[in-house]
Amino acid sequence: MDLPSEYRAGTDDANNSGTKSSQKRRSKGNKNQKAAQPQAPQQQQYFQDFGMQNPQPYMQNPGQPDMFYGGQGFDQGAYGGQMAGMPQFPGQQLLNDPMANMAMQYGQQLAGQGKDIVNKNVEKYISSSKLKYYFAVDTAYVGKKLGLLLFPFTHSDWSIRYNQEEPIAPRYEINAPDLYIPVMAFVTYVLVAGMVLGIQDRFTPEQLGVQASSALVWLIIELVAMSLSLYIMNLNTELKYLDIVAYCGYKFVGMTFSLLAGAAFGSTAYYCVLLWFCLSLVFFLMRTLKVQVLPHQDDDGFTRGGKRSLYLILSVSLVQPLLMWWLTSYIMVFRKV
Known part of the structure; x- marks a missing residue:
């Protein structure tokens, strides 16, 4: 249906003015959003007031394929039974080494044998029963x-x-x-x-x-x-x-x-x-x-x-x-x- 030119001009002016006002509102809204971004505590308070959960960032599910790692799953054996980001206490790698464990066991055996030899030699010259005799006083x-x-x-x-x-x-x-x-x-x-x-x-x-x-x-x-x-x-x-x-x-x-x-x-x-x-x-x-x-x-x-x-x-x-x-x-x- 053909409209008069005056009517079309008025309509176009109204549409243009509405578009400009919406753009102004959008730009104003963008400014408000930018101003509100640093106020993270206010957002948390907002979610708490309305019983909503704060959205969490994306975390990888261990054991499941992930698009960022080429579809490969999480392998615990590659880290010696430890999570990838967890710290290890000092000497843990030494304890996990079988050669180190064998050396520690061998050292403990040598220490035990040395202690027995020292006790036998001391007992030969200074017997505990003899010392008890000399201190049996009242x-x-x-x-x-x-x-x-x-x-x-x-x-x-x-x-x-x-x-x-x-x-x-x-x-x-x-x-x-x-x-x-x-x-x-x-x-x-x-x-x-x-x-x-x-x-x-x-x-x-x-x-x-x-x-x-x-x-x-x-x-x-x-x-x-x-x-x-x-x-x-x-x-x-x-x-x-x-x-x-x-x-x-x-x-x-x-x-x-x-x-x-x-x-x-x-x-x-x-x-x-x-x-x-x-x-x-x-x-x-x-x-x-x-x-x-x-x-x-x-x-x-x-x-x-x-x-x-x-x-x-x-x-x-x-x-x-x-x-x-x-x-x-x-x-x-x-x-x-």
Whole structure:
């Protein structure tokens, strides 16, 4: 149907104006969208208000073909059983290596064998049962033994009782040697020496190590010298090396008391206490070792080795006071007024 030219012109103008207005609205809407894009929290709030789920980005489904990977599926074996993006802890590849596992097992076997060899050798020289014997003490025994070391002159019976060829434990036999008193006396001596040096303003942390190491060195020298003397002189004795350590370690009791007396009452008290403990220790060792170191008796009935055993007993007993004075004299330094 033909329309008048005026009507067509009006219609065209209306259509043009509508198109322009729609373009303006679209451009305005595009501007609003561009302005709203950075406001991601507002979009999330919008979805939460209307109970809608926030659309998630595209994620590949493991095990399914994917158009971006050429239709190939996900292979877990290519990553050693791990997901492609998951981190691995350090050393995991080494643990997954069979050669590394075999090497670790072999190393564990060698370590176990070495431990067994060390335990056997230690057990051969230092048996745990022997150590338990020397530490089988109680409070009553410790008190009696300290009293015997302090005043041994009234003690008469110095023999050690045996039960089926085995010596009775120290807590039941006061004459039996023990290691509890020597060890505790040694530790106390080191601590008291540090205290005395601190009172004299001469203490340094290295002094504790010097005191302990010097005392241990002299104790080892005594042990070696007495063991060699018993072997060279061919003396019949029931002494063991732990017995020698115990008897030589009793001097730390007198050294500790002399240091305490000197720190509390001065030089006169130090020398008096040291002299008393030297005399008591010499008497104690002579009576004890006389029972332990026996003269050798031949088949013809003659006793041999009596003089040698006497010389050895005197040597060991008289060395103890010298060591007691030597290990305490340079600690207890008195200033002349």
